[in-house]
Amino acid sequence: MAQPAAMPVGAASVAVRQASLREHNLALVLRHIATAARPPSRADLATITGLTRATVSALVDDLITGRLLSEVVRTPRSGAGRPALGLTLAGHGPVGLGLEINVDYLAAVLVDLPGAVRHRAVRRIDLRPVPPAEALALVAELITEAGTEADRQDLVLAGTALAVPGLVSATGVVRLAPNLGWRDVDVPALLGGHPMLSGRGLSVDNEANLAALGELHAGPPDSANFIYISGEVGIGAGIVLHGTLFRGARGWSGELGHVPVHPDGRPCRCGGLGCLEQYAGQEAILAGAGLTDGPTPLARLIEAAGRDEPTARRALVEAATALGVAIAGVINLLDVDTVVLGGVYAPLAGWLGPPVEAEIRRRVLTAAWSPVTVRPALLGGDGAAVGAAGSVVRTVLEQPARWLARPLR
Amino acid sequence: MAQPAAMPVGAASVAVRQASLREHNLALVLRHIATAARPPSRADLATITGLTRATVSALVDDLITGRLLSEVVRTPRSGAGRPALGLTLAGHGPVGLGLEINVDYLAAVLVDLPGAVRHRAVRRIDLRPVPPAEALALVAELITEAGTEADRQDLVLAGTALAVPGLVSATGVVRLAPNLGWRDVDVPALLGGHPMLSGRGLSVDNEANLAALGELHAGPPDSANFIYISGEVGIGAGIVLHGTLFRGARGWSGELGHVPVHPDGRPCRCGGLGCLEQYAGQEAILAGAGLTDGPTPLARLIEAAGRDEPTARRALVEAATALGVAIAGVINLLDVDTVVLGGVYAPLAGWLGPPVEAEIRRRVLTAAWSPVTVRPALLGGDGAAVGAAGSVVRTVLEQPARWLARPLR
Incomplete structure (x- = not known):
């Protein structure tokens, strides 16, 4: 026995x-x-x-x-x-390649076994008018660049994980990414032939899920129950319960951006009405702040909010109130004790936090004796890419024998 | 090995x-x-x-x-x-006693090992003006009656579980039951001294959680992911994921009634605004149907809806639409495939179902390729009491050695 x-x-x-x-x-x-x-x-x-x-x-x-x-x-x-x-x-052995495709940027990072970011590249580009195959060709360029960088630093690429802002099937097919306009895009078929990926494994997952995993491993050891909110053009959520990512019955949990906050409100790209995205997504905030034109709107928003510009501040309060309404619903349902503001919400957390907290106090039944912490993400804007790379690294740590038995290249 | x-x-x-x-x-x-x-x-x-x-x-x-x-x-x-x-x-051995305190009724059932209901008692009474100790004294009468009935049928009371419409601590204290007006009611202290309970164990749990557990065990074997919605004066939810009741980080999940559906809408007893309860709770439906006065309003509502009475039908559609908005949010977040309508929603499911389904189709991102089933509860109106009794019986089945070693009485 x-x-x-x-x-x-x-x-x-x-x-x-x-x-x-x-x-x-x-x-x-x-x-x-x-x-x-x-x-x-x-x-x-x-x-x-x-x-x-x-x-x-x-x-x-x-x-x-x-x-x-x-x-x-x-x-x-x-x-x-x-x-x-x-x-x-070892910091001189395997590295994970984390990639992110989002609506207005691409990102690639290399993370080593101790968790250090060894390479980081971000491309700002509006991908909405770009067909999926072309977008993935741009991703392939980032892969080549990262692979070259890994070689230069004498690191070994252990595998690749790609974060996308949408619903992903178990085989890595992006079933739907409404803000990208993608539907049934077979990413492994389009990208898996890249010479730096072949034989090393490519996984595809929702960006908020990967960012939440990154946050779970980067965060304090007691952060076992939280909702990570990824604020971008779309809004996603990664739900961590009892230290485990909760994926839902079919792997499609966390679509916070399409939770209705004003049931008869603004139409959404998804076909619904009054979805949170229409009130608290990046574009809604920038439109409210009058910052839709010109370069680096997010930087200008932060700057305007910093000098108390009334339109910018009002836009942030309005977005945060809608966000708080949706979050209050989540907490009433799931009873998590921490809300992590990620993506563009992270640098805006100083302004978004108080109205979100006010809605939680007002609307969450248990708020009086069971406080909820609202905090910015630790990993910052490229949390999904870092989380993706980290997921590769953790696979090596969990299955070292597999790594040791790999064919040497 | x-x-x-x-x-x-x-x-x-x-x-x-x-x-x-x-x-x-x-x-x-x-x-x-x-x-x-x-x-x-x-x-x-x-x-x-x-x-x-x-x-x-x-x-x-x-x-x-x-x-x-x-x-x-x-x-x-x-x-x-x-x-x-x-x-x-054996149908002649241990039985579980399931009790339910709700806003306008008390219920007690005995369930035997094979799952048959051996005794059932329901008292209609508005408990809102009744202090907790008096309400529990009425429950004690139901316990005595059930214990006598168990003796008469030569059954052995294995334990008791009590369902309440509120938030319950791990030690059985009702922290908050807004619609009953209860706060920090120590049920085990007030009820545990009952001679028929002493030494046999009394557990206290949220009514929607117990009803969801009952539904899980009564339902088809493939019903592993569902949200059970308990429609009463308040609205609660029991969330079952991968065949397990999901209780949340601190045990207070499922407060669906306080999910905001109209953020600037009607004030709620909880202090929030526009909570689902204010649009789809039993009282909101009856008020909308003009049936607040007189006896057996629910029966009259069903009768009126059955003969297509326009006010009743409109009240049901309005409630179901609000319910559908909140449910769409739940499915976007949790990706469950089944919605079980319980409590007073069960006999109304024929009218509530289609508007709920319409909101799901309209608002759930994955609804197009991942259909959601909306169905009435199998256990009917006393599902929480039956689920409570069933939870006692399952403890005996899971730990038979403990039962066999019990002191004989």
Whole structure:
């Protein structure tokens, strides 16, 4: 009946075979190192995991050879003893490529195993008039650039995740992205042939979901229940409950932008009336502030709000009030304790926060004794791309054996 | 490494000790019998579970002695052979007592192990002017009556669950029930001393949550993702996702009645404006139909709607439209595929359904390729009480060893 101490057995692994023991233990060692407060030594790891020191050393050697771990001198040399070597995640090994297609920009980032952003590129472009194949050709350019940059830094591309502002099927087909005008766009078919992607895996997901995942891993350890709101031209939400992304019954949860806030109000691109997007989306805010023409409207909005320009401030209050109405509905339904303002909402959080909080106080039944925190996203404007890259990196951390067994290129 | 075939090991049971093996196997045998298409024999159970026939027989004997199983003759005697005996859940053993306090009625039901309702009592009374202690004294009368009825039928009260239209703490304190005017009512302290409850356990939960659980177990096996909407004076929701009741981060999910549908609309008892309750709650419907005075207004509403009386029909369409707006928001957020209309909505579902469906088609982004079913609740108006009783019964089925070890009374 006894289990080897180092191998946690989950419901999905009732019949764990001996052959997979090494896989489990590699991941276990890596997990301890990733979450340790200071770089543990091999001896520390043996104590923590209950594995023998010889086993730990063999696993650690494999992980170092595979460029997943680095050894660092942990304590300064004092007297004649050897310095203790601590183990940390390697910054010179695999990186995840995170891509984002949004309505008015494209983004690409490389994130390494310790979580540092090693490369970042953003292209401002209005993609609404651009056909999907052409938009994906622009994405392919970003991939080439990122791949070249990874080579230059001697990093290894572990995989790619693409964030899109729409509904994505399990096979990566964008079923609907209303603000892009996309419908049934088979992204893996159009992009998967890129030489830097082939064989490395390409996943496609909703941008708010990926940003929420990024926020979950970047955020404080107690941020287990929150709604991440991605304010762009469209408005999406990633819902994290008990530390897990909630995808809904069919994977299409979080369409906050189409929650009705004024049932008989403005028509929406989706065919509905009075959707939140029409009151709190980026374009509604800019139109309200009289900033639809000219370059860098968002920067000008922030500047105008900063100097208390009445039209800009009023536009932000109006948007935030609509946002607060929708958020109050979400909290009444889902009982989350934190609202994370992401996308363009992040730099506007100082102005959007108070009216949102006022609506929550006014409309959430439990608000009096169960306070709700409203805060800007930690990852900023390219949170979806960073979250996408992070999702690739976490796959490597969770399945190191797979990484070690990859065909070398 | 091998696990005994009959003991599924979950994440929570890594270090299962030999002593708990019997508990696991008792529950396992009971689960197979509860879900079997026809009453299995002891030999069938040995084959299914992989346990020896001697072990199965010992477990089954204990379960029969404990009044959890009955033996039935499965095939007619043919020729000289002994008849095969099949095993079914016992209808003469434990029953769960389900209670409901709502704004204008109290209900009590007894449900047995196979799920049959063995006793049912409903008292119509407007509880708004009644202080909580007095309301609970009326509930105590229902408990006494149900206990007497259980004795008369030679059933054993296994435990009690109480459904309330409000927010309940983990310890059973009703933190807030706006339509009852209750705040911080310690139900276990006020009710737990009842002689028929002492030592048997009393749990308190939100009525929509309990009704949703009842619906989950009464419904078709594929009903894994739905929102159960409890239409009463207030409106609550029980959210079932992947076959599990979703309670929210702090246990206070599902406050659908306070989702804003007209942000600047009618003031609500909760302090908000334009809450769904003000447009689709029972009182809003009856007021719209001009049926606030006189007895049995709901029956008169159904009768008026049945003969196409224009005021009644218009009131129902208006309520259903508001309900549909709020439901569209829920589906956009949570991506559930089924909406169950419960409480007073169940008998009105024929009139409420089509406008609700129209709002879903109009406002849910995925509605075009991902149809949503709107249907009346299977359990009818006392679904919360039946669900409450069912929750007690399921505890017995999941932990039969605890039941068998109870002190006999």
